[in-house]
Amino acid sequence: xxxxxxxxxxxxxxxxxxxxxxxxxxxxxxxxxxxxxxxxxxxxxxxxxxxxxxxxxxxxxxxxxxxxxxxxxxxxxxxxxxxxxxxxxxxxxxxxxxxxxxxxxxxxxxxxxxxxxxxxxxxxxxxxxxxxxxxxxxxxxxxxxxxxxxxxxxxxxxxxxxxxxxxxxxxxxxxxxxxxxxxxxxxxxxxxxxxxxxxxxxxxxxxxxxxxxxxxxxxxxxxxxxxxxxxxxxxxxxxxxxxxxxxxxxxxxxxxxxxxxxxxxxxxxxxxxxxxxxxxxxxxxxxxxxxxxxxxxxxxxxxxxxxxxxxxxxxxxxxxxxxxxxxxxxxxxxxxxxxxxxxxxxxxxxxxxxxxxxxxxxxxxxxxxxxxxxxx
Amino acid sequence: xxxxxxxxxxxxxxxxxxxxxxxxxxxxxxxxxxxxxxxxxxxxxxxxxxxxxxxxxxxxxxxxxxxxxxxxxxxxxxxxxxxxxxxxxxxxxxxxxxxxxxxxxxxxxxxxxxxxxxxxxxxxxxxxxxxxxxxxxxxxxxxxxxxxxxxxxxxxxxxxxxxxxxxxxxxxxxxxxxxxxxxxxxxxxxxxxxxxxxxxxxxxxxxxxxxxxxxxxxxxxxxxxxxxxxxxxxxxxxxxxxxxxxxxxxxxxxxxxxxxxxxxxxxxxxxxxxxxxxxxxxxxxxxxxxxxxxxxxxxxxxxxxxxxxxxxxxxxxxxxxxxxxxx
Amino acid sequence: xxxxxxxxxxxxxxxxxxxxxxxxxxxxxxxxxxxxxxxxxxxxxxxxxxxxxxxxxxxxxxxxxxxxxxxxxxxxxxxxxxxxxxxxxxxxxxxxxxxxxxxxxxxxxxxxxxxxxxxxxxxxxxxxxxxxxxxxxxxxx
Numbered sequence: 001x002x003x004x005x006x007x008x009x010x011x012x013x014x015x016x017x018x019x020x021x022x023x024x025x026x027x028x029x030x031x032x033x034x035x036x037x038x039x040x041x042x043x044x045x046x047x048x049x050x051x052x053x054x055x056x057x058x059x060x061x062x063x064x065x066x067x068x069x070x071x072x073x074x075x076x077x078x079x080x081x082x083x084x085x086x087x088x089x090x091x092x093x094x095x096x097x098x099x100x101x102x103x104x105x106x107x108x109x110x111x112x113x114x115x116x117x118x119x120x121x122x123x124x125x126x127x128x129x130x131x132x133x134x135x136x137x138x139x140x141x142x143x144x145x146x147x148x149x150x151x152x153x154x155x156x157x158x159x160x161x162x163x164x165x166x167x168x169x170x171x172x173x174x175x176x177x178x179x180x181x182x183x184x185x186x187x188x189x190x191x192x193x194x195x196x197x198x199x200x201x202x203x204x205x206x207x208x209x210x211x212x213x214x215x216x217x218x219x220x221x222x223x224x225x226x227x228x229x230x231x232x233x234x235x236x237x238x239x240x241x242x243x244x245x246x247x248x249x250x251x252x253x254x255x256x257x258x259x260x261x262x263x264x265x266x267x268x269x270x271x272x273x274x275x276x277x278x279x280x281x282x283x284x285x286x287x288x289x290x291x292x293x294x295x296x297x298x299x300x301x302x303x304x305x306x307x308x309x310x311x312x313x314x315x316x317x318x319x320x321x322x323x324x325x326x327x328x329x330x331x332x333x334x335x336x337x338x339x340x341x342x343x344x345x346x347x348x349x350x351x352x353x354x355x356x357x358x359x360x361x362x363x364x365x366x367x368x369x370x371x372x373x374x375x376x
Numbered sequence: 377x378x379x380x381x382x383x384x385x386x387x388x389x390x391x392x393x394x395x396x397x398x399x400x401x402x403x404x405x406x407x408x409x410x411x412x413x414x415x416x417x418x419x420x421x422x423x424x425x426x427x428x429x430x431x432x433x434x435x436x437x438x439x440x441x442x443x444x445x446x447x448x449x450x451x452x453x454x455x456x457x458x459x460x461x462x463x464x465x466x467x468x469x470x471x472x473x474x475x476x477x478x479x480x481x482x483x484x485x486x487x488x489x490x491x492x493x494x495x496x497x498x499x500x501x502x503x504x505x506x507x508x509x510x511x512x513x514x515x516x517x518x519x520x521x522x523x524x525x526x527x528x529x530x531x532x533x534x535x536x537x538x539x540x541x542x543x544x545x546x547x548x549x550x551x552x553x554x555x556x557x558x559x560x561x562x563x564x565x566x567x568x569x570x571x572x573x574x575x576x577x578x579x580x581x582x583x584x585x586x587x588x589x590x591x592x593x594x595x596x597x598x599x600x601x602x603x604x605x606x607x608x609x610x611x612x613x614x615x616x617x618x619x620x621x622x623x624x625x626x627x628x629x630x631x632x633x634x635x636x637x638x639x640x641x642x643x644x645x646x647x648x649x650x651x652x653x654x655x656x657x658x659x660x661x662x663x664x665x666x667x668x669x670x671x672x673x674x675x676x677x678x679x680x681x682x683x684x685x686x687x688x689x690x691x692x693x694x695x696x697x698x699x700x701x702x703x
Numbered sequence: 704x705x706x707x708x709x710x711x712x713x714x715x716x717x718x719x720x721x722x723x724x725x726x727x728x729x730x731x732x733x734x735x736x737x738x739x740x741x742x743x744x745x746x747x748x749x750x751x752x753x754x755x756x757x758x759x760x761x762x763x764x765x766x767x768x769x770x771x772x773x774x775x776x777x778x779x780x781x782x783x784x785x786x787x788x789x790x791x792x793x794x795x796x797x798x799x800x801x802x803x804x805x806x807x808x809x810x811x812x813x814x815x816x817x818x819x820x821x822x823x824x825x826x827x828x829x830x831x832x833x834x835x836x837x838x839x840x841x842x843x844x
Contacts, residue, residue, distance in 0.1 A: 018512065020512050020513070020516075042516075042668060042669075065768055068766070068798065069766065069767075069768040069798065070768070071796075072768055072794055072796035072798070073768065129664065132664035132665065133582065133583070133585070133663075133664040133665030134582075134661075134662065134663060134664040134665075135412070135416070135661065136415060136416050136661050136662060136714060136717075139416035139417060139418060140416070140417070140717075143417050143723050146723070150735070153734070153735040153737065153738050154735040154737065155737075156737070157735070157737035157738060157739055157797070157810075158738070158739050158795075161794075161795075163796045163797060163798070171801070172737065175735075175736070175737070195713055198709045198710065198712070198713045199662070199709075199710050199713040199714065200664075200710065201706075202705065202706030202709055202710075203663065203664065203706045203707060203709075203710050204704070204706050204707055205583055205663050205664050205665070205666060205707070206664050206706075207706070208666075208667075208670055209664060209666070209667060209670075300802075356667060356668070356669070357516075358586075358667045358668065359667065411718070413722075414717070414718050414722065415714045415715075415717050415718045416717065417717055417720065417722050417723045417724075418722050418723065418724045419722050419724050422726075658711060658714060658715065658718075659711070661714050662707075662710045662711055662713075662714045663707065663710065
């Protein structure tokens with residue numbers, strides 16, 4: 001008499017999802033990003049991302065400015081790694097105009113770009129700590145970033161936006177006391193990285209928060225057009241610096257780290273290892289700086305021949321590319337900028353299905369998006 | 377004539393207790409900011425007063441002066457009474473904590489049991505705050521906190537049963553007196569570990585600060601509170617921290633042990649409590665937080681069996697040792 | 704457990720290290736000589752009075768991405784009558800400095816300027832010369 005057959009089971013009850021809005025004003029979405037999550041208890045059933053809060057109309061502004069006038073605005077796309085954006089843009093212009101860059105300028109460009117990559121990955125380290133709930137890694141990362149910023153300020157004249165790399169070379173040569181400070185940075189940075197890793201990487205709580213979370217398989221990563229450390233965390237050893245070398249990268253000896261499982265922990269480890277490899281590149285570039293001049297003669301008003309060109313670089317978050325259509329005049333006809341964060345965010349709904357809310361934040365942090373690049 | 381003397385004496389004890397609580401809360405907040413600051417290569421507050429000692433007072437005064445905002449569709453009774461209810465258990469428990477050999481406001485035979493009974497009341501205030509604020513984030517925070525506090529009260533209380541078995545009494549002063557030969561942290565190391573972990577969970581302290589997880593559900597249950605109501609939650613959290621560390625000192629670290637002189641006893645007791653508080657703040661600066669399901673797993677599947685095993689082993693050993701002594 | 708203990712050891716070591724804070728209004732960090740800041744019009748000493756090196760050709764105004772420089776020439780002389788920079792629009796790209804053929808602009812490291820009115824941010828040529836700053840003495844042949 002106690003075994004009674006029920007007609008409906010729990011699965012048949014009508015389910016009502018609660019909509020939680022992680023608004024643009026939130027401490028953990030990297031920048032002004034909004035997503036509306038439909039949650040069922042603590043599990044997410046689907047999300048709808050809303051972007052555009054930082055849209056400045058950069059691609060439209062490009063059509064009314066000359067190429068040289070547009071260059072300072074390129075810094076502001078992925079503002080964590082501004083020099084790499086400039087490098088990509090200037091190389092696109094140089095390839096289209098047929099300008100050769102001297103070897104010394106190429107080496108200085110590499111030093112500046114890799115120092116900037118280290119800065120960007122230190123932001124990732126700090127933000128990852130905040131998303132997991134620890135406050136200390138953030139301050140450690142930013143204290144370390146100060147030293148790299150002082151170097152970059154000595155060399156390029158800015159801390160966040162530089163306007164240093166020009167068409168045909170770099171703007172100014174290396175100042176006198178730069179090499180001494182750079183050597184000091186190169187020798188102390190690995191020890192600091194070891195301290196950071198001791199604090200956070202082996203932490204069991206962090207590992208249990210990030211292992212097995214947000215797994216993206218290799219095929220899925222290629223399908224969703226991922227690139228950069230997000231792709232390498234899923235096991236594909238693809239780096240544009242090795243696949244299509246530019247600016248003298250084929251002369252330097254460095255490894256490409258890759259993860260195995262494609263979860264958040266692997267992406268974190270890939271970025272930590274990339275910092276070490278970037279330091280290796282800086283050491284090699286600074287060790288053998290060729291003499292020469294740093295800028296070739298470029299006409300005052302740059303006019304590109306008619307045609308179109310797509311040029312890509314390995315940015316801090318992934319592949320950044322410039323697609324320029326020129327009609328032979330002073331201003332481009334159309335400039336389309338391909339940014340990695342935009343493609344990564346489009347995969348967010350797929351990755352977050354079935355995850356907990358707490359995991360959603362951690363996964364978003366592991367994609368390492370920057371809204372300047374998504375919204376342009 | 378004697379009844380008004382009793383009343384006056386009680387009133388004096390009340391004033392001392394409330395004054396001590398507020399001063400402790402202020403000192404603890406300042407200590408947290410300084411300790412956490414130095415662990416992060418920066419200084420904490422430094423402008424008001426030498427090394428910033430008056431910063432907390434100025435912050436409290438600022439919070440008092442803020443506008444009294446009540447959002448539109450809140451559930452009035454839970455929303456308004458939650459900040460009051462969170463403070464009342466902390467004040468009440470101070471009546472039972474002994475600070476030195478005879479310095480205790482009320483000495484009853486089952487003071488440990490009473491302390492735990494009252495400590496459980498503060499969990500309902502978080503649920504009231506979560507429900508009363510008309511906000512989904514607050515609701516999520518409140519529900520998380522309900523689950524958390526309910527699951528961690530059991531290991532908290534069970535881990536002290538070992539101490540009670542060894543001391544033979546539930547009176548806190550008696551327990552301290554029974555630690556003459558050896559502090560209970562040595563035989564009850566497992567109990568100490570379980571007690572501190574469950575206590576951190578009860579207090580919503582990192583690594584268990586899920587109800588107020590700042591990075592996900594921005595400030596959780598106290599998202600709609602501002603001004604003095606927020607200050608009330610904030611102060612109550614620190615007062616509870618002091619209470620829990622004081623309990624740990626009394627139960628496991630021998631209270632005021634070597635000193636029977638009241639002044640030295642109180643000072644040494646406070647010294648030991650502050651060492652435990654420092655360790656809590658050290659943990660707070662270092663560890664990230666758990667996810668809600670990992671954390672419930674940990675509480676029910678790890679801590680609860682361990683505390684039951686602790687009781688079993690302690691009981692067996694005490695029984696055997698008593699029989700051997702009796703023989 | 705080991706990872707947790709290592710983390711605790713790191714934080715404890717950091718506790719006993721000297722903080723890296725620079726107490727800002729009382730002590731400031733040094734800005735490198737190439738750091739971004741306001742732009743200065745250079746002066747030269749030819750006759751009795753110092754003059755601006757700028758000849759008001761207008762190349763800097765044409766090249767500025769934000770169009771924030773206004774230049775007007777004096778009637779017969781090669782000196783600017785009006786030279787205004789609107790700093791609320793300037794992005795400190797230094798294209799004006801690079802494109803000046805007469806080397807008349809220079810970079811300073813001033814980055815602290817606050818005001819309550821918007822008019823403060825439109826700097827005239829007298830402010831831009833930063834009177835009292837170093838004057839370059841040069842003889843024109």
